[in-house]
Amino acid sequence: MLEIKPVEKKEKLSELKKQYFAQSTDPLDGMWLFGFVPISVHFGFYEEDTLVGYCCINGEGYMLQFYLANEAKTQGKELFTLIVEQNSSVIGTVNGAFVSTAEPQYLSLCLDNSSAFKVNALMYKQVNPLITGNKTDLELKLADQDQLTDFVKFAATNIGAPEQWLSGYFGNLIKRKELFGYWKEGKLLASGECRLFDEHQKGFADLGMIVAQSERGQGIATQVLSRLVSLANERGLTPICSTESSNIGAQKTIVRAGLAPLNRIIQIEFDRE
Structure with missing residues (x-):
């Protein structure tokens, strides 16, 4: 039983x-x-x-x-x-x-x-080498603990996530050296994540990024993601990522970085009658 x-x-x-x-x-x-x-x-x-x-x-x-x-x-x-x-x-x-x-x-x-x-959401995996034309000199700096508040406020402002959750989430990424920032004139304009797996899927790196609303449409997203793909490839890892099914702009950026939408995350509703 x-x-x-x-x-x-x-x-x-x-x-x-x-x-x-x-x-x-x-x-x-x-x-x-x-x-x-x-x-x-x-x-x-x-x-x-x-x-x-x-x-x-x-x-x-x-x-x-x-x-x-x-x-x-x-x-x-x-x-x-x-x-x-x-x-x-x-x-x-x-x-x-x-x-x-x-x-x-x-x-x-x-x-x-x-x-x-x-x-x-759409789930992406790298299937092609990073396109030469996408390589960028954009500098992503590894985040440190003193910058945690900056990253939390940045994400809360630009994607609306709760600050308490962001504090724990970003804090863990900083400890693991998996959080990066693109700064210009002392202002955080984009965050990038290159998350590694400890037990399973060790051959992959899970990427994520946020671009300030004021900077979107200027090509920063493509540069940030391309740099994250390079960081993963330099470690011998295959990048993966995901984005909402409605986020057409992000989908185009991800494809330009050499990743393909091979799978989907499905929301299922059960009939309880």
């Missing part, structure tokens, strides 16, 4: 997470994996006290990951349907899911139970 329990110590899931990554067909998005998944609530699936799977649900009631090991006696389709039909008193309400097309097993289960879906 299967039992569902909250998982407080996420390190218990390390082996299952490894298996989860192994079944993906392409690298998964770093922001979702290390920004959103860690702050979601995790639930373990147990058969006779043996941990055989898990899922995680964010604060809005959307599932972000679902995995059941091959050796589990429980059928994944039946368990998934039970959860999304609100029949688990432990997990509670599940409104929908976010899943990428690089997660075929999880995606299939989501589609089996979907009432509606839409593309949330």
Whole structure:
């Protein structure tokens, strides 16, 4: 008989997470994996006290990951349907899911139970060498701890993210030496991220950037991203990144930097009737 329990110590899931990554067909998005998944609530699936799977649900009631090991006696389709039909008193309400097309097993289960879906974001991976014409002398400077407030205010102003979350997020990037800034006359005009992976996807670097609203449309985004791609390539890593499906400008910039939109992040809605 299967039992569902909250998982407080996420390190218990390390082996299952490894298996989860192994079944993906392409690298998964770093922001979702290390920004959103860690702050979601995790639930373990147990058969006779043996941990055989898990899922995680964010604060809005959307599932972000679902995995059941091959050796589990429980059928994944039946368990998934039970959860999304609100029949688990432990997990509670599940409104929908976010899943990428690089997660075929999880995606299939989501589609089996979907009432509606839409593309949330495009996932990119480098498929071509950095175009010579895109190489730039634009200088990106590694951020230091004293600049944390500047980066937090910059991002809050230009993308509207909450400062408390940004402080923790950027603070961690600075400690890991993964946050860069483009400054001009003492003013921060763009931030760039070159996030590395510690356990999984070690051959990839997840890129991100923000350009000041006042500077957009002047080619800075292409220069910043091209420089980030160069930084990743210099380390022998393949760059990946993502952007919202509605952000046409960012999509053009990413393609110019030699990355292709090979996968999508899908927002699934479940029919709870």
